[in-house]
Amino acid sequence: MRKLRNFDAELKSLEDKARDLRSRKVQQLGELVISTGADALSADELAGALIVLAETKDAAKREAWSKRGAAFFQGRARRTALAPDHNAGGASAQPGSKQSPSGGTRPA
Numbered sequence: 001m002r003k004l005r006n007f008d009a010e011l012k013s014l015e016d017k018a019r020d021l022r023s024r025k026v027q028q029l030g031e032l033v034i035s036t037g038a039d040a041l042s043a044d045e046l047a048g049a050l051i052v053l054a055e056t057k058d059a060a061k062r063e064a065w066s067k068r069g070a071a072f073f074q075g076r077a078r079r080t081a082l083a084p085d086h087n088a089g090g091a092s093a094q095p096g097s098k099q100s101p102s103g104g105t106r107p108a
Contacts, residue, residue: 035076 033039038046056062 036072 033046038049041049053065
């Protein structure tokens with residue numbers, strides 16, 4: 001005989017997974033804001049900049065932003081791979097060290 005499915009339990013499980021994914025997304029966005037140094041901006045400035053980015057339809061600008069973002073993550077991954085034990089060194093030292101190389105090597 002075929003086993004009956006508990007749809008309520010499956011739905012509850014899916015809702016829990018969706019809530020966990022949303023929570024993780026919010027946390028990762030916060031970490032991204034901090035790692036890029038954008039946490040120094042006011043909430044109004046950051047929101048305004050994000051609105052402009054979201055409204056931009058110019059493909060060339062979006063591609064340039066994408067390349068710059070990819071370079072940021074590649075450089076960050078490279079630094080993390082070179083010094084994995086520095087992650088425990090405190091949050092205040094890490095963001096400052098990430099900003100210095102990126103600010104000096106990338107055009108404004």
